[in-house]
Amino acid sequence: AQTVTQSQPEMSVQEAETVTLSCTYDTSENNYYLFWYKQPPSRQMILVIRQEAYKQQNATENRFSVNFQKAAKSFSLKISDSQLGDTAMYFCAFPNTDKLIFGTGTRLQVFP
Amino acid sequence: DTAVSQTPKYLVTQMGNDKSIKCEQNLGHDTMYWYKQDSKKFLKIMFSYNNKELIINETVPNRFSPKSPDKAHLNLHINSLELGDSAVYFCASSPGLAGDLYEQYFGPGTRLTVT
Numbered sequence: 355a356q357t358v359t360q361s362q363p364e365m366s367v368q369e370a371e372t373v374t375l376s377c378t379y380d381t382s383e384n385n386y387y388l389f390w391y392k393q394p395p396s397r398q399m400i401l402v403i404r405q406e407a408y409k410q411q412n413a414t415e416n417r418f419s420v421n422f423q424k425a426a427k428s429f430s431l432k433i434s435d436s437q438l439g440d441t442a443m444y445f446c447a448f449p450n451t452d453k454l455i456f457g458t459g460t461r462l463q464v465f466p
Numbered sequence: 467d468t469a470v471s472q473t474p475k476y477l478v479t480q481m482g483n484d485k486s487i488k489c490e491q492n493l494g495h496d497t498m499y500w501y502k503q504d505s506k507k508f509l510k511i512m513f514s515y516n517n518k519e520l521i522i523n524e525t526v527p528n529r530f531s532p533k534s535p536d537k538a539h540l541n542l543h544i545n546s547l548e549l550g551d552s553a554v555y556f557c558a559s560s561p562g563l564a565g566d567l568y569e570q571y572f573g574p575g576t577r578l579t580v581t
Contacts, residue, residue: 385565386565387565387566387568387569389568389569389570391570393507397554397574397575397577398572398574398575399556399558399570399572399575400572401569401570401571404566404569406565406566443507445509447570449568452514452516452521452522452563453499453511453514453522454511454568454570456508456509458506458507458508459507459508459509461507
């Protein structure tokens with residue numbers, strides 16, 4: 355079965371520092387997309403970044419970047435220059451048979 | 467202009483009642499979903515429709531019944547509500563079912579509290 359694992363239930367980081375959230379997955383597919391979603395206290399689910407497995411270059415969106423290791427099936431999210439507004443739950447997600455499978459989430463707290 | 471909207475955002479009701487949650491998307495997407503997020507924030511898919519056709523029906527009690535009158539709407543009706551149904555329910559849509567088309571666009575969620 356295809357699975358998505360987030361091994362860090364909670365993390366914290368000081369404002370302006372860098373933090374990396376880990377995600378591993380299991381698949382027999384060769385080409386696919388991976389996604390990171392953010393859920394702030396407002397509970398709205400927001401797409402942060404996505405990565406195509408076929409591309410070797412890691413995706414980047416402003417302060418958010420991905421460290422994608424296809425062979426290791428690892429898809430971590432790096433947040434640089436953390437801001438208080440980054441405080442949220444973060445979910446990685448992977449498509450499987452007509453749906454997205456979400457990890458269990460990492461709760462990130464950014465403190466001043 | 468809201469892309470995926472849900473009504474109501476909050477719903478408090480008593481056990482045994484029947485309630486509905488409505489969802490509409492104006493993105494022109496073909497696929498719509500219902501998710502349940504429990505108190506531990508675990509997000510689990512319940513149903514998905516593609517072009518009004520049911521394609522995913524996860525292990526969900528048959529008290530839950532989705533209805534898609536057209537591609538832009540997917541409603542969720544729940545009969546005989548139980549305490550364990552208390553959760554946040556998210557509607558989402560995606561352009562399709564391949565590659566980056568899986569990218570989900572979520573509604574604001576409906577917090578259902580059953581007392």
